[in-house]
Amino acid sequence: MNELIDLTLVCILLGLASLSLFTQSLFRAVMFFILLGLILALVWIRLDAPDIALAEAAIGAGITGILLLDALAHLRATSNTPPQLRQLKQPRFWLALISGAGVILLLALAISEPLAPAVALDLQVSENLTNSGVTHPITAILLNFRSYDTLLEVAVLVLAALVAVTLRQSDEHPVVNEYLPNPLLHACLKLFFPMIFLVSMYLLWAGAAQPGGAFQAGAVLAAAFVLFYLVGLKTQLAQNDIYLKGGWIFGLALFVLVGSMPLLYGQPFLTYPDSQAGIFILLIELGLTLSIGWILFSMFLLSQSSPLQKKDSP
Amino acid sequence: MNSLYSVTLVILLISLLMGVFRIWRGPRMADRIMAAQLTGSTGVAVLLIFAELQNQPAARDTALVLALLAMLVAIAFVGRVWGFSQEKKDS
Amino acid sequence: MSLLAILQSFLLIAGALMFCIGSLGLIRFPDTYTRIHALTKADNLGLGLIVLALILNVESVALALKLLLIWGLVMIASALSGHLVAWEADEQCIPLCQPGETERHLESEDE
Known part of the structure; x- marks a missing residue:
């Protein structure tokens, strides 16, 4: 079967x-x-x-x-x-x-x-798991043992957003998003927005002990932003270039900042003290979630150039 | 119990295939979107059963995410794509 | 086999069959509106039955509530998307199937 x-x-x-x-x-x-x-x-x-x-x-x-x-x-x-x-x-x-x-x-x-030749990586991970600050092995690998990789991944994501903004064609007319005048839609979304935010934060928090984490939470958050935009709730934040790009690099900057804190105590970059590793990871993940959500949303936003207005002409 | 879950899964997958058929057939975009909705809720059911069958609690989280985001496609479709394909009724 | 297991198997199979009936409606019904009608009801009932069956052997109350939450969310989302698609279909004057007619092929592909 x-x-x-x-x-x-x-x-x-x-x-x-x-x-x-x-x-x-x-x-x-x-x-x-x-x-x-x-x-x-x-x-x-x-x-x-x-x-x-x-x-x-x-x-x-x-x-x-x-x-x-x-x-x-x-x-x-x-x-x-x-x-x-x-x-x-x-x-x-x-x-x-x-x-x-x-x-x-x-x-x-x-x-x-x-x-x-087989290296018992899984054994190494499970041996060191107690010191990593989290109990879910994948989160421990992503944000403690191999946090360099994750740092560079996020940098690539920021780079992708920068390329997207460069490739965007200049639009003289800002996009007119069609406002959907449907009462049921707006009533339901009042329920759904908080739910999506809640689930996003739940995934972030759960990432410490079970599958979840910054990337998943960020993707869900991006969906909430896009939903905001689709039903015609304009966000002024996205119009402002500083907020737009600041949101992109926020997570990366926080990652580097938190990661370089151990340097003050003579420790190498991105090594967290065992006792506080959990807090460090949570802080980094929170920043990453917000930034990833914002970057994915911006990708959607940047694709909104002028042609959508054609509707008026026959 | 496990074989029962498997039987349920097979029936659900057949239902999913019917949805795929309707997407292929159309004829209208609305039919395709509704068929995609069907596969979305079938997917939620399949995930919930996977959670039991494979003892994988995270499948429930996946189902939760899917349940929340499945309607996004319909809203995006109604708001963006559809309006540009045909003349709207004057009202 | 305990009474609980029998009840559970009944609920599971009934739920899965409900899904199949909904899909059958999606395939067999003649126009967009009737297909929406078939989907938004049969599916949610099917998922509900499956959720009920799964709740019967769940370990904690929190897990049961989570399953119920998923069911509720799917119900609201499917009602909302069904309503939106039907609303927009009406705005765009998609024709209803008249009595005696079979599936509409005239002006079919609108893309």
Whole structure:
């Protein structure tokens, strides 16, 4: 019976992936892709990787779907003809072929490589877990044992946001977001906003002892911000460049600041004293949550350039 | 008990496949969005059963996140995409 | 097999079948409005039955409340999205299926 479930999940996963790649209609492709994210979350749970499942559920069901739908709206607004499948030009075709073959070759090499002698990393983690300040091993790795990696990951995220703001086309007209005059929507959202914030903070707090943490909480927070924006509640904060970019680097700055505190006592960078490690990690995670949520929301916000106004013209 | 959970899961997955069929078939965007909603709540049910079957409490958190965020797609769709495809009724 | 287990299995299977009935409605009903009608009701009942079955062997009250919370949230979200889609469909004059008609194929793809 278990094999049947696994087999069905794999078939649905592969089917959805190929459907979303090969379907002609863009909207259908977007819907299949959103669905793919959902099934992927189920598969991660099935594979006993709840941390990734949580992130996938938050990002796949929330922000990715909205970004794709929004891109679709832009396409509709700018051109009346649906984009056709185009023949790839010759050099691009060969470039794509070569790079694809290269990736496959590298992967094959990586697989055929003899395995490195086994280091009992899981044992090392569980031995040191008591000193890490948290009880969930993944959080301990992300924010204590290997916090350099996480620091640089967050820096990459900030960089991505900076690139996004650079690539944005200058828009003369600010976007007019359609206000949905639906009483039920606004009544329900009064309930949902606090719930989403609460769940976000719950994931952050729970991250110390069970799957959860800054990235998942940040993705959920971003969904709340986007929801705010979608129903037409304008946020002045996002208009102001200083607040916008300040929000991006807030988490990173806090991370560096907290991480360099041990330097005062002659300890190396990013080593927390064992007794206070829990507080340090929580502080860093709080900053990261806010920044990640804000960065993901800004990605959505920055895509809002002028074309949406086309509605007035016939 | 576990085999019962498995049977339930299989039925739920069949229901999910029907939703996929409706997304493929359409014909309207609204049908596709509603089918996606169906798969969202089916996914919540599947996650809750996974939590029992695999003794994985975090699956419930995943279900909670999914339950909260599943409606975002519908709201984004109604607010952004739909209005640009057709002329609205004058009112 | 205890009475509790029997009740639980009944609830689980009934819930899953409820989901299937909702999906069947989604596939078989002729127009957008009737499909929305099928989805928003059968699904929530199905999830409710499954949640009830799972609550029966849950360890703590907090966990039971969490399951109930998830059910409530899904109910509200599905009612809200169903309402929004139907509202917008009406705004855009998507036609109702008339008696005697089968599935509408005229002016079908609106994308």
